[in-house]
Amino acid sequence: MQATGAIAPVFAADASVPRSARAERRWTRWLLIGGSLGFLGLVLVVPLIAVFTEALRGGLRTYLASFADADARAAIWLTLTVAAIAVPANLVFGVMAAWAIAKFDFVGKSVLTTLIDLPFAVSPVVSGLIYVLLFGLQGWLGPWLAEHNARVIFAVPGIVLATMFVTFPFVARELIPLMQEQGSEEEQAALSLGASGWQCFWRVTLPNVKWALLYGVILCNARAMGEFGAVSVVSGHIRGQTNTMPLHVEILYNEYNFVGAFAVASLLALLALATLAAKSAVEWRHRALRRSGSAALASSTACGSVPN
Amino acid sequence: MKVALKQPSVLPGFGLTLGYTLFYLGLIVLLPLLALVLRSSSMGWAEFWRTVSDARVVASYRLTFGASLLAAGVNTVFGLMVAWTLVRYTFPLRRVIDALVDLPFALPTAVSGIALTAVYAPNGWIGRCLQPLGIKAAFTPLGVLIALTFIGLPFVVRTLQPALADLDAETEEAAVSLGASRLQTFMRVTLPAILPALLTGFALAFARALGEYGSVVFISGNMPMRTEITSLLIITKLEQYDTAGATAIAVVMLVASFVLLLIINSLQWWSSHRKGA
Numbered sequence: 001m002q003a004t005g006a007i008a009p010v011f012a013a014d015a016s017v018p019r020s021a022r023a024e025r026r027w028t029r030w031l032l033i034g035g036s037l038g039f040l041g042l043v044l045v046v047p048l049i050a051v052f053t054e055a056l057r058g059g060l061r062t063y064l065a066s067f068a069d070a071d072a073r074a075a076i077w078l079t080l081t082v083a084a085i086a087v088p089a090n091l092v093f094g095v096m097a098a099w100a101i102a103k104f105d106f107v108g109k110s111v112l113t114t115l116i117d118l119p120f121a122v123s124p125v126v127s128g129l130i131y132v133l134l135f136g137l138q139g140w141l142g143p144w145l146a147e148h149n150a151r152v153i154f155a156v157p158g159i160v161l162a163t164m165f166v167t168f169p170f171v172a173r174e175l176i177p178l179m180q181e182q183g184s185e186e187e188q189a190a191l192s193l194g195a196s197g198w199q200c201f202w203r204v205t206l207p208n209v210k211w212a213l214l215y216g217v218i219l220c221n222a223r224a225m226g227e228f229g230a231v232s233v234v235s236g237h238i239r240g241q242t243n244t245m246p247l248h249v250e251i252l253y254n255e256y257n258f259v260g261a262f263a264v265a266s267l268l269a270l271l272a273l274a275t276l277a278a279k280s281a282v283e284w285r286h287r288a289l290r291r292s293g294s295a296a297l298a299s300s301t302a303c304g305s306v307p308n
Numbered sequence: 309m310k311v312a313l314k315q316p317s318v319l320p321g322f323g324l325t326l327g328y329t330l331f332y333l334g335l336i337v338l339l340p341l342l343a344l345v346l347r348s349s350s351m352g353w354a355e356f357w358r359t360v361s362d363a364r365v366v367a368s369y370r371l372t373f374g375a376s377l378l379a380a381g382v383n384t385v386f387g388l389m390v391a392w393t394l395v396r397y398t399f400p401l402r403r404v405i406d407a408l409v410d411l412p413f414a415l416p417t418a419v420s421g422i423a424l425t426a427v428y429a430p431n432g433w434i435g436r437c438l439q440p441l442g443i444k445a446a447f448t449p450l451g452v453l454i455a456l457t458f459i460g461l462p463f464v465v466r467t468l469q470p471a472l473a474d475l476d477a478e479t480e481e482a483a484v485s486l487g488a489s490r491l492q493t494f495m496r497v498t499l500p501a502i503l504p505a506l507l508t509g510f511a512l513a514f515a516r517a518l519g520e521y522g523s524v525v526f527i528s529g530n531m532p533m534r535t536e537i538t539s540l541l542i543i544t545k546l547e548q549y550d551t552a553g554a555t556a557i558a559v560v561m562l563v564a565s566f567v568l569l570l571i572i573n574s575l576q577w578w579s580s581h582r583k584g585a
Contacts, residue, residue, distance in 0.1 A: 022396075022480050024490055029397060036393040037405070039386045043458050044411050046433060047423035054426055093332045100325035105315035112329070118337055121569040123519020124417075125539040126558045129546065130340035133347050138551050140343060164336055187319055197320035219413075226416025229521035233543060246418040246522070253422050253526065262426075265419040272414035279414075280407040 051269045055262035066263035074240040075248035075264065078156070082244060083224040086163040090220055094171025095213075099205075102179030103187070113176065119168040124229025128162050131234050135161075154236030159244065162230040167220045174216035178209055211286045215279065222275040226268060348559045351552055359556040368538040369560075371449060375537075376517035379456035380464075383513045384506060387464025394465070395472040409466070412459045417522025424455055425527040447529030452537065455523040460513030467512060471505035471579075504579035511575060515568040519561065 023029070056063050066072060097116060101109055119127065133139050135152035145152060152158045186208070190200045206213075228246040235242045243251065245264055252261035314322065348356065359365070393399075394406050412420065428435045428445040435445055445451050475498065483493040499506075521539040528535040536544075538561060545554035 022477060022484075028490070032389055033393050033397055033399055036386070036390040040390060040405065040408065042434065043454075043461065044408060047420065047427050047458070048411065048415075050427045050433065051419060051423045054423075093329065096325040096332075097329040099321060100329050103319050104317055104322050104326075106322075106326070107313045112333075115333060115337070118341075121515070121565045122341075123521070123539060123561055123565060125521050125542050126344070126519070126562055129542060129554060129558050130344045132546065133343040133551070133555065134340050136551070161336070165340070168336060184317075184319055191318055191320075200319075201321075222414050226414075226419070228416060228418040229519075229539065232521075233546065246416045249416075249418045249422065258426075261422060265422060268416045268419045269423075272411065272416070272419070275414040276407050276410055279410065280403075 048269065051262055051265050054258060055266040057262075058259045062259055063263050063266075066260045069260070071240045071243065072248060072260070072264055075243045075245045076267070078159070078243065079225050079245040081156070082160050082163050083221055085160050086167055086224045087217060087221050089164055090167055091171050091213075091217060093168075094175055094216060097172045098175035098179050098209075099201075101176050102182075103184050116172050116176075117169050119165050122165075124166060124227065125233055127165050128230035128233025131158055131161050131165070153234050154238065155242060158234035159231050159242060162234045163224050163227055166227050166230050167223045170220035170223065171213065171216035174212045174219075175209055178212045179205070182208055211282055211289070215282045215286075218275055218278050218282065222272065225271060344555060344558060344562065347552075348555045351556060355552070356556050356559075359553045360560050364532055364536070365538070365541060365557060367533045368536050368541045371452060371535065372518060372538045375449060375452045375456050376514050376520075379453055379460050379517050380510045380514040382453075382457050383460045383464045384510045387461060387509060387513075388468060388506065390461075391465045391468035391472055395469055410462050412462050417459070417520070418526075420458055420523040421455065421526035424458060424523065425451075428454055428527060446527050447531075447535065449528075449535055451527040451529070452524055452535060455527050456517040456520060459520055459523050460517050463512035463516060464506075464509035467505050467509035468502060471502045475501055504575055504582060508572060508575040508579060511568060511572045515565060515572065518564060518568070 024032070055066075067076075097112075101113060122130075132153055134141060135145060135158060136142050137146065137153075139153075142153075152161070186204050187200050190204045191197075195203070225244075226246055227244075228250075231244055232247060232250070235244070235247055237243060237247060237251065239251065245268055249261050249265050249268070252258075252264065390409065394402065394409075425432075425446055427433050428438075428451060430436070430439055430444065430446070432446070438445055443450070445454060479497055479501075480493055483497045484490075488496065519539060521537070521543075524537050525540055528537060528540075530536050530540055538557060542554045542557050542561070545551075545557065
């Protein structure tokens, strides 16, 4: 196995510099690989395996029985519902924001771009708290809502809002750099050939950004289904009504129903693995499509600069 | 005279898309954040200060900031090793392992929390091995450190990978051909070149750890003054209907994250500026 790295072979022809100039000694190499794999194993792989072994501890029948529980089903249903609202909402926003920011030049553009990323800098618990301050009984709109018999906090609308907040930037931040890089020549050409604005968007812009769009949606969905801190603050933990899957995991775990907790957790872990697989597939696809000099998707993933 | 707020363009849809963007941003992000700021400013400075400097709250800052710093440090060392290995070497399953680095992003934090607790508890797979050594991981500050290390890892690795891949091979070759040892080359040539990325990764991991909640609350044991993180304290205050107290602590955390965001943006600017130069 040659450890020459991706760039080294280019220089192999240069006889004055030995091929191994950028490579470590064999034992250093194996020590580093071993150290990395050991660390990843202890921190990532062992806990991941533990989710499934704990879930299957009582055998397959007990595992499957965990999903027959009405509360577990309600939690799964609520999680799907919340994601089905929050993800499309942020998708529409992301496309709108990217169109405005990438295709036009206007005053305050960089401030707007920074503001869109803001939710990533706010911690999950604080993200939930701000909605309590707005819609809770002691909040601004709370008394008005109570008068009209409407509930946002400790009800599904609050969960949807908190989820929309924490997943707010995902689609926009994938689209904006890519669309900025692509410019608007193609759209201008389409318009001058007589296409309408909508035709131009559907036939020219969308095909150009579809992989980045899909990428953003995958990440947005994973976070929407898995959010815990923000949702925990606004949910009120009413079994069968306002418990999402992650919250249901917490309740079961705190009741010492470990098999049940890990059974629901195993579904979320499968979702995470599917997310990673889909994400990698899109990355490879994207790289294959734009072999040379594609910075946008690669760099935005690289920073994945997602505090929280 | 009209000042041009927008460059002319033949493309349609500016008013609609910008209008909707501002409306949605205002509704979902700015208005709720404004509620937090106004709520805390209506509190009065003395009461605010009393809340955020309470002994139990200060103990939670110490744990949260201390463990986050340590975890970011651990991640910087091991993240550099992992990124180096993934960029420079080929070995079986490299692509799968590369994809797996993002697991902490993809795995819901509550799942990470109970999984880490199961593994590092005294009867868990790893906890059992630590016990004879006299090390208790779960339900101690060490447990908090482990959880924060878990969730911060991808930030360091993903920031370093492109920086390592972009390294100019010729500089390293030159150092070697001038007689530098491999270690000298790394310390004097490679490390200074990737320093901005390394610091950015550290800051991102630290920022993420500061606000983390889900993965920590299960493994920490949540003992007041000892293993209670600040995020949990906000929730505890809310559950006791002390909205004002929760708001005050949240403002402290929010200011900390915004300062970090500023630092991270400057680091990224430095990084790209250096690359351009």
